[in-house]
Amino acid sequence: MRISRPWPALALLLLVAPVSASEAHDAARALDAGRLDAAGAARAWREAGLTPAEAATLLRAARPSGEARPGEHTLALVDPHGVRTDLVVVLPEQPRPDGRYGLLVTLHGLRGDARQLLPFARRIAPPGFIVACPTAQHLPPEREAEDAALLGQALGLVGAPEDDGGEGPDAERRRRLRRLAENATRSALPHWWGYEHDGFPLLAADEVRRRWPVDPDRVLLLGYSMGGYGTWNVGLRHPDRFAGIAPLAGGISRQEMITPRDDRMRHVLGNARMLPSFFVHGSADRVVPARFSRTIAEDLAALGAEHVFEEVEGGGHILMRFLQGDAVSDRLEAWLAARAREPHPRRIAHHALSPAHGDAWWLRVEATDGTPARVEAEALEGNRIVVTTAGVRRLTVRLDPALVDVARPVRLEVDGVVVHEGVVAASLEAVAGSFAARRDPSLVYERAVTIDLPARPAAAGAPRQTPRYF
Numbered sequence: 072m073r074i075s076r077p078w079p080a081l082a083l084l085l086l087v088a089p090v091s092a093s094e095a096h097d098a099a100r101a102l103d104a105g106r107l108d109a110a111g112a113a114r115a116w117r118e119a120g121l122t123p124a125e126a127a128t129l130l131r132a133a134r135p136s137g138e139a140r141p142g143e144h145t146l147a148l149v150d151p152h153g154v155r156t157d158l159v160v161v162l163p164e165q166p167r168p169d170g171r172y173g174l175l176v177t178l179h180g181l182r183g184d185a186r187q188l189l190p191f192a193r194r195i196a197p198p199g200f201i202v203a204c205p206t207a208q209h210l211p212p213e214r215e216a217e218d219a220a221l222l223g224q225a226l227g228l229v230g231a232p233e234d235d236g237g238e239g240p241d242a243e244r245r246r247r248l249r250r251l252a253e254n255a256t257r258s259a260l261p262h263w264w265g266y267e268h269d270g271f272p273l274l275a276a277d278e279v280r281r282r283w284p285v286d287p288d289r290v291l292l293l294g295y296s297m298g299g300y301g302t303w304n305v306g307l308r309h310p311d312r313f314a315g316i317a318p319l320a321g322g323i324s325r326q327e328m329i330t331p332r333d334d335r336m337r338h339v340l341g342n343a344r345m346l347p348s349f350f351v352h353g354s355a356d357r358v359v360p361a362r363f364s365r366t367i368a369e370d371l372a373a374l375g376a377e378h379v380f381e382e383v384e385g386g387g388h389i390l391m392r393f394l395q396g397d398a399v400s401d402r403l404e405a406w407l408a409a410r411a412r413e414p415h416p417r418r419i420a421h422h423a424l425s426p427a428h429g430d431a432w433w434l435r436v437e438a439t440d441g442t443p444a445r446v447e448a449e450a451l452e453g454n455r456i457v458v459t460t461a462g463v464r465r466l467t468v469r470l471d472p473a474l475v476d477v478a479r480p481v482r483l484e485v486d487g488v489v490v491h492e493g494v495v496a497a498s499l500e501a502v503a504g505s506f507a508a509r510r511d512p513s514l515v516y517e518r519a520v521t522i523d524l525p526a527r528p529a530a531a532g533a534p535r536q537t538p539r540y541f
Contacts, residue, residue: 095119099129102503103281103510105151105269109503116499123497123517130502131512137282139166148205148278151269152214158275159185159204162283167199173289175407176276177204178264178298178305188295191394197408200291201283205275207262207297216266216304217424218324218336264294264301267427268508272305273312277510287513288412293317296359296388299350300325303367307339308428310346310421312509315410317403318350320388322363332366338443340367341422343376345431349406350378351399353386379406414513415473418449430508433474433516434458437465440526450474458485465523469505469516470495477518490522 098115101107107115116126139162146158166172175196179187185204192202212219264272272292279285292313294302299321306316323340324333348371352364361382368380381399383390393400414432421431423444429436436444444462451457454475456468466485470477483491501519506512 092119095121095126095129099126099133102507103130103133103277109500109507112503112507113499116503121499123499123502126499126502127515127517130506130515133512135281135283135285139283141165146278148271148274150265150271150274154208156206156208156271157185158206158271158278159189160279161189161193161202163196163199163201165199166284167286167289169286171284171286171289173197173200173291174276174279174285175200175202175291175293176272177202178272178292178294178301179204179207180294180296180298182261183297188293188298191295191400192293194396195400195404195407197404200289201279201285203275203279205271207264207271207301209262210265214265214267215263216336218326218333263297264305266301266304266308268309270305272301273309276312280510287511288414289314289410290412291315291317291407291410293319293407294321295319296321299359304336304339306346306348307342308423309430309509310342311412311430311432311514312511313346314412315347315349315407317407318348318364320352320356320359320390321350322359323367327363335424335443337370338422338424339428340370340376341374341420341445342431343371343378344374344420345416347377347410348379349381349403351381351383351390351393351403353383353388353390355385356388358388415471417474418447420447421445432514433469433471435467435469435504435508436463437467437521438463440464453482454479455482456484458483460486460524463524464526465521467504467519467521469501470518470520471516483520483522485522485524491520495520 095116098107098112102109102112121129141162141164144160144162146160147155148158149155175192177188177192179185185206189202189204192204196202264270276290290313292302292306293316299318302316302318303321303323306313324336326333326336350364350367352361354361364380364382368378371378381402383393383399416432419431419434421434421436423429423436423439426436426438434446434448436446439462442462446458446460446463446466448456448458448468450471456475458466458468460466468483470481475481477495480493481491481495482489495518497517502515502517504519505514505516
């Protein structure tokens with residue numbers, strides 16, 4: 072990683088302590104690559120003598136390592152579990168006018184690969200955008216999403232008995248039937264998209280950003296069929312990573328193949344208030360029924376979320392005219408070109424099924440009570456932040472200097488209780504933790520407060536919760 076225009080304090084560090092500076096750079100690279108956790112990076116920076124401001128500068132000033140050669144590049148991705156896949160990347164002839172690229176991450180459909188949607192993605196990508204297409208791989212049960220519980224029934228594999236580990240007369244029969252069901256499921260669904268930080272959609276975006284200068288406010292996500300499911304779920308779980316999402320012929324939950332609604336998975340639709348969407352579905356789709364997109368459109372309208380829904384009358388699952396170029400794809404192309412993320416939202420509403428996707432700009436759900444969590448927060452005038460929660464047991468509020476004066480006292484109210492009033496000190500843990508969550512240099516914060524919440528929202532006048540600062 073090469074460092075561009077470091078602050079004077081960091082430049083002085085490079086002169087007087089080259090070994091420590093090298094270790095600090097190594098820690099930043101390892102944190103960026105996922106080889107080091109936030110606590111390890113903070114510890115390495117502290118041993119190297121860095122201040123929080125210097126550590127933040129180290130992350131923000133990193134230069135990409137790849138040569139900006141237009142055309143197609145095939146890269147290898149390896150996830151934290153050692154699973155490998157290929158990533159096809161196409162660089163345009165020129166970046167955007169500011170010298171940076173936009174990025175369109177594209178997710179293929181079932182039994183496809185990185186090249187399945189590549190021609191379509193190249194055609195509709197806005198000028199100056201990189202197109203990145205990873206290939207999905209098989210997900211073991213422990214890495215499947217919440218909608219996998221009824222996957223066997225959805226595929227007709229009803230009644231596969233669980234292996235209870237016993238050794239009774241029917242134990243071997245139960246294990247054999249279980250293996251048959253698992254093999255049939257894997258044959259029908261040989262791969263799927265991972266929805267969390269260690270899934271290939273987000274790893275693809277991280278890899279491109281490390282190699283080429285990408286504007287983090289111009290990252291888009293698009294997918295078709297299985298990729299449409301991935302686009303809804305990856306985008307809505309990580310709304311601060313994207314400027315917009317375009318799920319095509321997809322749905323929010325595989326369980327809705329056999330149930331009218333999956334309200335647990337649809338909980339994340341609340342994040343569409345922070346993330347615009349443009350989705351397309353054929354009215355005669357027999358593979359992924361159009362009712363999935365219709366009911367999503369109804370939910371988004373009820374939420375007041377910005378969205379565009381285009382239903383192609385008489386269209387089946389493969390919308391060939393759309394993929395080859397028609398009025399609907401022209402509208403999608405124009406919509407993609409107009410997207411830009413707001414990096415400093417004054418108001419945040421975030422819905423999380425688990426802490427695995429608890430981050431949203433300057434908020435993080437650290438722990439839940441086991442139910443779907445909701446957080447709404449607003450940075451008000453007078454250095455005041457007001458937060459309301461449901462289902463949250465631990466919450467981190469990061470201070471965004473674009474919204475609050477970090478040099479002055481900050482008043483933080485959570486569920487009607489003042490949990491902090493005063494200046495929040497900068498820390499290396501805050502810097503490392505905020506970067507590790509998104510690997511986005513523009514979402515690095517030097518100050519944060521973490522609060523443990525009671526099982527129920529505290530009433531006015533209840534004892535204050537003791538916050539932690541990092």
